[in-house]
Amino acid sequence: xxxxxxxxxxxxxxxxxxxxxxxxxxxxxxxxxxxxxxxxxxxxxxxxxxxxxxxxxxxxxxxxxxxxxxxxxxxxxxxxxxxxxxxxxxxxxxxxxxxxxxxxxxxxxxxxxxxxxxxxxxxxxxxxxxxxxxxxxxxxxxxxxxxxxxxxxxxxxxxxxxxxxxxxxxxxxxxxxxxxxxxxxxxxxxxxxxxxxxxxxxxxxxxxxxxxxxxxxxxxxxxxxxxxxxxxxxxxxxxxxxxxxxxxxxxxxxxxxxxxxxxxxxxxxxxxxxxxxxxxxxxxxxxxxxxxxxxxxxxxxxxxxxxxxxxxxxxxxxxxxxxxxxxxxxxxxxxxxxxxxxxxxxxxxxxxxxxxxxxxxxxxxxxxxxxxxxxxxxxxxxxxxxxxxxxxxxxxxxxxxxxxxxxxxxxxxxxxxxxxxxxxxxxxxxxxxxxxxxxxxxxxxxxxxxxxxxxxxxxxxxxxxxxxxxxxxxxxxxxxxxxxxxxxxxxxxxxxxxxxxxxxxxxxxxxxxxxxxxxxxxxxxxxxxxxxxxxxxxxxxxxxxxxxxxxxxxxxxxxxxxxxxxxxxxxxxxxxxxxxxxxxxxxxxxxx
Amino acid sequence: xxxxxxxxxxxxxxxxxxxxxxxxxxxxxxxxxxxxxxxxxxxxxxxxxxxxxxxxxxxxxxxxxxxxxxxxxxxxxxxxxxxxxxxxxxxxxxxxxxxxxxxxxxxxxxxxxxxxxxxxxxxxxxxxxxxxxxxxxxxxxxxxxxxxxxxxxxxxxxxxxxxxxxxxxxxxxxxxxxxxxxxxxxxxxxxxxxxxxxxxxxxxxxxxxxxxxxxxxxxxxxxxxxxxxxxxxxxxxxxxxxxxxxxxxxxxxxxxxxxxxxxxxxxx
Numbered sequence: 001x002x003x004x005x006x007x008x009x010x011x012x013x014x015x016x017x018x019x020x021x022x023x024x025x026x027x028x029x030x031x032x033x034x035x036x037x038x039x040x041x042x043x044x045x046x047x048x049x050x051x052x053x054x055x056x057x058x059x060x061x062x063x064x065x066x067x068x069x070x071x072x073x074x075x076x077x078x079x080x081x082x083x084x085x086x087x088x089x090x091x092x093x094x095x096x097x098x099x100x101x102x103x104x105x106x107x108x109x110x111x112x113x114x115x116x117x118x119x120x121x122x123x124x125x126x127x128x129x130x131x132x133x134x135x136x137x138x139x140x141x142x143x144x145x146x147x148x149x150x151x152x153x154x155x156x157x158x159x160x161x162x163x164x165x166x167x168x169x170x171x172x173x174x175x176x177x178x179x180x181x182x183x184x185x186x187x188x189x190x191x192x193x194x195x196x197x198x199x200x201x202x203x204x205x206x207x208x209x210x211x212x213x214x215x216x217x218x219x220x221x222x223x224x225x226x227x228x229x230x231x232x233x234x235x236x237x238x239x240x241x242x243x244x245x246x247x248x249x250x251x252x253x254x255x256x257x258x259x260x261x262x263x264x265x266x267x268x269x270x271x272x273x274x275x276x277x278x279x280x281x282x283x284x285x286x287x288x289x290x291x292x293x294x295x296x297x298x299x300x301x302x303x304x305x306x307x308x309x310x311x312x313x314x315x316x317x318x319x320x321x322x323x324x325x326x327x328x329x330x331x332x333x334x335x336x337x338x339x340x341x342x343x344x345x346x347x348x349x350x351x352x353x354x355x356x357x358x359x360x361x362x363x364x365x366x367x368x369x370x371x372x373x374x375x376x377x378x379x380x381x382x383x384x385x386x387x388x389x390x391x392x393x394x395x396x397x398x399x400x401x402x403x404x405x406x407x408x409x410x411x412x413x414x415x416x417x418x419x420x421x422x423x424x425x426x427x428x429x430x431x432x433x434x435x436x437x438x439x440x441x442x443x444x445x446x447x448x449x450x451x452x453x454x455x456x457x458x459x460x461x462x463x464x465x466x467x468x469x470x471x472x473x474x475x476x477x478x479x480x481x482x483x484x485x486x487x488x489x490x491x492x493x494x495x496x497x498x499x500x501x502x503x504x505x506x507x508x509x510x511x512x513x514x515x516x517x518x519x520x521x522x523x524x525x526x527x528x529x530x531x532x533x534x535x536x537x538x539x540x541x542x543x544x545x546x547x548x549x550x551x552x553x554x555x556x557x558x559x560x561x562x563x564x565x566x567x568x569x570x571x572x573x574x575x576x577x578x579x580x581x582x583x584x585x586x587x588x589x590x591x592x
Numbered sequence: 593x594x595x596x597x598x599x600x601x602x603x604x605x606x607x608x609x610x611x612x613x614x615x616x617x618x619x620x621x622x623x624x625x626x627x628x629x630x631x632x633x634x635x636x637x638x639x640x641x642x643x644x645x646x647x648x649x650x651x652x653x654x655x656x657x658x659x660x661x662x663x664x665x666x667x668x669x670x671x672x673x674x675x676x677x678x679x680x681x682x683x684x685x686x687x688x689x690x691x692x693x694x695x696x697x698x699x700x701x702x703x704x705x706x707x708x709x710x711x712x713x714x715x716x717x718x719x720x721x722x723x724x725x726x727x728x729x730x731x732x733x734x735x736x737x738x739x740x741x742x743x744x745x746x747x748x749x750x751x752x753x754x755x756x757x758x759x760x761x762x763x764x765x766x767x768x769x770x771x772x773x774x775x776x777x778x779x780x781x782x783x784x785x786x787x788x789x790x791x792x793x794x795x796x797x798x799x800x801x802x803x804x805x806x807x808x809x810x811x812x813x814x815x816x817x818x819x820x821x822x823x824x825x826x827x828x829x830x831x832x833x834x835x836x837x838x839x840x841x842x843x844x845x846x847x848x849x850x851x852x853x854x855x856x857x858x859x860x
Contacts, residue, residue, distance in 0.1 A: 015850035021806055022799035022855040074854050120795065122858035358662070371666065378672040378679045575806055 013057060016073060020055075020081040023120060027575055028084060030077055032059035047209050047216035050080040055215075062212050067129050075126045075213035079109070082116035082123075083219060088181040090222045098204035099141060099195050104188030105209070105217040106145055107171065110152035111178050128154060130211035135159040141200040146210035163198060167191050300492045302456065303536040305528065310536075315492040317451075317459040325481025327473075333422075333430055340580050344438035358394055365391030401508035402467060403442075403587060405432060406497050407450040408515035409462070413484035415516070417576045424516050424553055424576070429482045431514070431580040432464070435587065436471045436479075443471045445506065449497060450482065453489035455523045460486070461496055467504060490519040490534035490564070494548070498541035509546045510590050514583070516553040518560035527560075534564045549590060551582060598692050601653030609638070609645035610778050612770045619646050622763050623738050628716045630701075630759070631742040633767025636813025638778075639742045642767070643697045652736060653694030655685045659704035665711045669724050681727055690715065690722045693734030701741035702754055709758050712739060716761040744810075769801065775814055783821025789830065792859050793817050796834060799855040800842065807848045812838050830860050 016030040033046065033056045049056045057076050061069040091104060117123045131153055133146035144164060150157050151168045159165065170176055170187055177183055195202065209216060299313035334341075360369045369392035379386035413425040432448050439446065448465040464482065465475045494511070501509040519530035538548045550570040552561050561570045573582055622629045623646075631639045640656070647654035657668065670684035689696035701709065714721040716739055723730040741762065743754070770778060772794055779790040794817065801811030816838050823833035839852040 015847035015854075018803060018807060018847055018851035019854045022802050022851050023858065025802045074857075078858065120858040121792075122860050126858060371664070371671070374671070374674060377674050381674065381677065381679050382672075578806070581807075 012059075012069070012073065016055075016057075016077045019074070020077060020084075021575075023078070024081060024085045026053065026081070026085060028053045028055055028081060029577075030055045030057060032057060034059075047212070047214065048076040048080055049216050050083055050219040053084065055080040055084070065130075065212060066132055071126070071129075072213055075130060076215070078116070078123055078126055079113065079213055080215050080219075082112040083108075083215065086112040086115045087220070091181075091185065091220055093221050096189065097192060097196075098207070099202040100189050100192030101221070102145060102202070102204075102207060102209075102217075103148075103167075103191045103195070104184050105220055106149055107152075107178075107184040107188050108181060108220055109149065109209075109214055110171065111181060111184065113153065115179065124153075127211070127213065130213050131157075133210065135161070139198075139200060141195055141202040142207060142210070144195070144200060145207075149210060149214075163191070163194055166194070298496065300495045302491055303533040305532040306526075315456045315459055315489065317461050317492045317496050319461045319463065322462055322464065322478045323481040323483070324474075324477040325479070327477050327480045330429070330433065330476070330480040333426060334433060337430065337434060337580060340434060341438060344434055344580065344584050358392055360392045361387070361389040362391045362393055363389050365393040367392050401510050401590065402445045402447075402501065402504045402506040403510045403512060403590070404447045404449060404467075404497050404501050405435070405583075406493060406511060406513045407432065407448070407482075408488050408490075408513065408517075409450040409452040409460075409482070409484045410488040410516075410520075411452075411485050412488075412516055425482065425484045427553075427576055427579050428514055429479055431583045432482075433476070433479050434580040435583050436465060436475070438584065439587075440471065444468050447500070448475075448479070449500075451489075451493035451496075452484065452486040453492070453521050454486040455521060456489065456492075458486075459489055459492045461493060467500075487521040488515065488517065488519050489521045489524075489530060490515075491530065491537045494534060494537040494541060498537070498544060498546045501541075501546045502544050511541060511546050511548045512583075512586060512590070513548065513550045513565075514553070514579075515550065515557070515561075518557040519564075531560045531563055538564055538566075547590070549586060551579070551586060553579070598653050598694075601655055601688075601692065601694055602651070603644055603648040603654060606648055607641060607644045608778075608781055609641055610770065610774055610781075612638075612767070612774055615642060615765050615767070616646070616649075618763075618765055620650075623650060626720070626735075626738055628739040628741070628762045630762035630764040631740065631767055632745055632764055633742075634769065634810055634813060635744055636810075636815030637767050637769050638814060639767055640697070640699060643695065643740055643742075647695050650695075652738075653689070653692050654697060655689040655692075655694055656697045656699060657685045658699045659701050661703060661705060663704045663708055665708050666726070668708065668711055669722070669726070671726065686712070686715070687722060687724060689739075690731070690733035690737050693736035696737070696739050698739070698741040700743060702743040706755050706758070709754070713757070713761070715739060769797070769811070769814055772798070775817070778814060779817055779821050782818045783825055785821045785824055789824065790821070792830075793820055793834070795859040796838060796856050799859060800838065800852060803848065803851065807845060808843060810842075812842065816841065831856060834860070 013030045013032055017028055020026060020028050020030070031054065033049065046058045046062060048058065055077055057073055057080075061072065065072050067075070087108075091101075091108075093101065096104070113123070113127065131150040133143065133150045135147065135158060137143045137147065139161065144161065147159050147161065148164050148167050151159050151164050152171055159168075167187075171178055176187070297316035297318045300315045300317060301310040301312050302314040303310050359365070361372050362369070369390055372387065372390040372392075376386045376388070376390050407428050409425070413428065414423050416422070417424050417427055436443060436446055436448060443465075444467065446465070447463070447467045447469075450462045450464065451460060453459040464478045465471065469475060490513075494513070497511050501511055518527070519534055520527075521530060524530055541548055548565055548569060550561050550565045552558065552570060552572040553576060555572050555574070558572055561572070571582065571586060573579060619629060619642075631642065633639055643656075644654060657663075666684065668684045668686040670682050670687045672679045673682050674680075683691065686696055688694070698704070698712075711723070714723060715733060720733045720737070721730055722733055769775065775794050775797070776787065776790045779785060779793060780787055783790075785793070797812040797814075797817050800808070804811045820830075820833045820837035823837055824830055828836070834856040835853065839849060839856060842852065843849060
């Protein structure tokens with residue numbers, strides 16, 4: 001990620017996922033294909049690919065593209081998204097020959113494009129320039145397929161080839177329901193047979209989908225694996241980490257054609273996508289090595305709603321030391337957030353702007369406070385005692401709010417964040433680093449703490465960054481070493497964080513919790529118990545002047561988060577990669 | 593208060609307003625009962641236009657106050673002014689409306705400081721009393737006076753919310769963007785663009801609204817669409833007009849600008 005090429009690539013796909021969300025309301029991630037520039041793969045054969053809600057696009061312009069790279073990316077992503085939105089069940093490869101597979105794929109391309117263009121007519125203008133096949137071209141199978149693609153795309157394109165004309169007439173026949181993808185198999189099979197009889201040899205190995213913005217069709221076909229979608233997705237995720245040896249090894253076996261999925265294609269699953277399967281309460285791993293370093297426990301009460309009273313000194317919370325982590329790895333991960341950093345920089349400036357306050361009715365100041373001056377004159381005229389405080393001054397607010405960012409570090413945070421190739425823990429960690437690193441002026445008033453629990457006797461509390469501490473290399477290392485394990489008992493952690501905040505002298509004290517779910521612990525079986533205790537802890541904090549807010553990472557916990565923090569005091573993040581910005585936005589708003 | 597004052601706040605010509613639900617009936621019922629009304633909804637969805645329309649429909653003068661953090665109680669109630677060495681009391685907009693028996697509309701009420709808004713409390717319950725401490729005066733609002741406030745819950749902020757004691761004095765009408773067919777009709781009426789173009793502009797707005805919460809605080813409003821249509825009517829090309837009226841005012845974020853610009857291209 002840190003290489004200049006990678007940064008450029010990341011930048012080029014930026015905004016494309018947002019574009020798709022704007023069109024179809026669906027969250028897809030758009031990522032660059034693994035860069036195989038050094039391998040013996042012809043760039044001309046490279047095509048976009050999609051699986052599930054992920055789209056991969058070539059990381060550099062393809063040779064011979066009739067439009068700019070950015071135009072190409074828009075066309076490619078819009079096409080793949082049409083598959084994602086309008087695609088039905090994957091086609092079965094069984095019983096089909098390579099040319100038939102290629103033709104059915106082509107028909108499916110035309111089908112989804114027509115459906116998409118019916119909704120957004122301008123999509124056609126995005127795609128048309130890439131249809132460069134000519135009616136007077138060669139009659140190879142590759143050329144004929146490209147001509148058919150153009151014929152189905154562009155009603156004004158004239159092609160007198162009998163095979164193309166037949167396919168087009170059939171597809172456009174009002175009796176043929178092209179909107180139903182299940183009809184395409186029969187038509188594609190027949191056209192494939194016709195192509196075979198024309199002796200236009202189909203070279204599956206050298207076939208590349210045309211036009212070049214269209215995907216390689218792998219996302220349309222079933223693989224051997226039962227969970228094919230996930231398998232393909234995992235395969236691509238692994239592909240993004242392919243090294244040269246992997247590529248060469250694959251090529252030694254057989255180079256896959258860009259457009260014809262091999263029958264019974266198998267995909268290896270990426271182990272990383274299977275992690276995080278543990279349930280929220282599952283206790284995984286040993287207690288932290290530094291357990292013996294723990295400070296003496298602080299005991300907190302817990303609210304038992306069944307008996308409607310607090311159980312005194314019921315939970316034990318220990319502040320624990322922290323292991324330092326690998327900052328290089330963290331820095332690599334942060335390299336992908338360059339656009340987010342820029343946005344955070346703007347947030348920071350807005351924050352500074354917002355702190356300008358007008359102080360009125362001063363005895364001495366920069367400007368006359370007109371309202372007070374008029375009142376003064378009125379008082380003089382009416383014979384009452386005139387107020388001498390007639391000046392005002394603008395100054396930067398001296399007392400910004402203090403914010404304690406509290407991160408739920410339970411085992412479930414180790415789950416993979418779907419479609420982001422990372423874990424929730426890493427997202428939360430990166431967001432904390434970006435927040436603290438982007439707001440240096442706010443650093444003294446910002447603390448980053450975390451917690452996890454293993455039953456009521458063992459609630460762990462970690463201070464990655466404390467109030468008054470600058471954001472320096474040590475804090476950076478502590479955050480790099482952030483780990484998640486055990487369960488989620490909100491109450492003691494909220495009470496402890498509230499106590500820490502209460503000791504600050506600021507006028508406004510904010511507690512911001514980042515969590516991926518509802519509270520749970522190994523010794524509690526009643527789902528309401530910990531929720532109501534957390535609600536009580538939040539109310540107690542509020543009574544002490546600590547305002548609480550929650551950023552949720554899992555919408556299934558919406559109900560419990562609402563119960564704990566109250567309406568308007570939480571936000572549920574739909575697009576997890578936006579966590580850093582969301583964190584800063586919430587901070588900005590709470591600071592306003 | 594003279595009739596001339598009243599005239600200044602009366603709306604003579606019928607403002608164009610296309611109902612999106614039962615808001616007219618609800619408002620009329622609330623006004624008949626003199627129940628203060630809160631209009632909730634995103635910016636640019638037609639709240640102010642609705643109030644203007646209702647003021648015209650009810651033939652009541654309308655006094656509008658755009659609230660902000662600097663708004664003081666004196667700004668609402670009134671203050672003494674100096675005139676040639678003498679003092680003269682000047683009613684604030686709330687006092688004017690209460691004396692004239694008009695509608696007072698506090699736009700974006702949540703932007704005002706909470707302590708300022710407390711002055712409306714005695715006016716919004718059965719006392720209907722307005723107190724002017726600087727003048728040592730308290731008077732009962734005219735029978736046909738009513739208070740309307742608007743706020744935008746989209747700017748979600750834990751610290752920027754009306755006090756429950758203020759909120760609970762109002763009946764609320766929830767506004768959203770008009771449904772597609774109505775928004776097209778509004779656009780055709782307000783900007784005189786062709787129906788086909790209006791449909792495409794509304795498609796752009798729908799795309800932009802899907803980005804709310806995904807980088808945008810607010811989606812593309814009906815007002816922004818009217819701006820775009822107006823620019824087109826003045827001879828600007830549709831894409832350039834959409835850039836100027838819809839994309840650039842909404843965000844400075846390069847990713848979002850790219851996404852919105854691409855959406856404009858495929859919708860037009």
